[in-house]
Amino acid sequence: MRLSALRPLLVPLYCGILSVASPGITSNTAGPEMPPEAAVSSDGSLYNYTVANHSLLISGFSTKDIKKDIFIDNVLSLKLECTLVVDSMDLQISVSWRHGKDQISSNLYTYNNTDKQWNTAYEFVVTDVNKTGDYACVFSSGTEVYGTFSVIVPPVHSGSKAVVSYNGDFLVLKCDTSEYKPVKWLWFKVTEDELVPVNFTMDTKRYSELSTKLNETKLRISDLTESDSGGYACKADFGEIGESKGQVEIKVISYMVPLRIFLAIAAEVAILVIIIGVYEFISKRKQGQEDVKQDYEPMSQMKSEDSSIAEASTTRQRKV
Template structure:
């Protein structure tokens, strides 16, 4: 027998809880028969089928027949769950990546042994808005409280943050971030020179975008690049739809700016940034020229110092020679005077 989408979701939820309960019962020594589990499961399914009547999106209202019809449109079912160990746990977050429309089942479980089930209030929020929908199910199996939110994601405005909240004397929460795929890699920088060509690359590893768009900065604005208008300057290539290459020819200093690649998916966009730094060929020569200038200045200083030292040495030698000559003259003069004196004494 084939179950409807809503009933199948409930069966999966209750079977998961039964597995958790049996594991916990094995640890504590408590046992439950298979008949008890089947009876509780059938009762929960019956009660859930009676209460469920809304579409998953907040603010919309569909009958159970409409909901079942929509869930039978062969949408991919994506199950995500977060287990919270207790009220002392920190908030938990988990990304849910969607590139195409899908039915997602968000399941939160709380394990607690110190709080009575009647004292726990379980609610859901989308961003900051409380979800009031019939396709939210909540249940308790021994010391495990659980709440599941099932919704069909078809539009971009359905993407966002979905938070389950367990509130008693304390409060604990878990958040599912439902978002479009992100482009692989963070912002990166590219360096090139005036007159050269450069290729900017963006990739989407796991998901195939339906389109790629390149933008470039123009002051505080971003303008889309149309390579067909300037084929001699820009060329955009999509190799396998998961990779896009943007080639810029005959680079000038005006191309020194930021560029963005945007991958478009059915449920949103993802953007990557590339910063291009354009240098002139004088730039790498500047350090060499600075070193050469320092060497020239140093050699000039050494040369001038040598010239000064040699000149000073020559002057010193001339001075010594002059003093020696003067000394010899003085000695000769003294010799003549002494000879004259001796002659007079005779």
């Protein structure tokens, strides 16, 4: 009798305990799975990451496809926005987003239009290298116009000119990523088949890394030999985001190489001086001969005239 009297109270209490133990089950039909891109934290940013905003303005369908590079060096949230401005309000325009060749689901981006302006935005978290690449907003109305955001790791600046040094000397190679800061730097010797890591621990006398800033690296190579000639690659590692690489060419030569060049130049100069001297000597000699000839001709003429006068005088004396 007592259990019968308590049954109306025990059943609701038992059902309440079950509902507390299984709070995620509200029906027999499972709801749609929320993708990572749609998970927004309470403060409005995805996964509490810093949100970086980037936008493109497209002026009509006659505009050529425009592109913007976005350099990232760590995990962050990106909000990409495109605005299309058209001349007519009667156009039927569809909006879509692509990552590379893959179509992005329409429930992951927003779009709206006001008068002659269409706006769309796509926000996501760049967690690894698979999230990098080209993201394109596409506006279609008979023809298509694109706005492309290229999400990439920063490039490495290593210089375009080869570095020349001498046997027994040293040199310092430098690479940097502007203001961006990689997780770490790596150096490699470039061979025909592979990149061989520079071993700083095994040969501390010859190789040393002179890094004072996170956004740059310097490699010092001492006691150079001609076998050190070739390429050296510096790699900036940005963790899960990816990596970028630069390359520096060096050429190690003997001190006799510039000496031979100097001697060759000196020999050429000496030959040129000799040729000029010989030419001037011959020119002066010819000029002297011409001057003597010019002086001789008037004297011969004067002698001829004197001889003619003497002969005429003798003839007159005979006639007398």
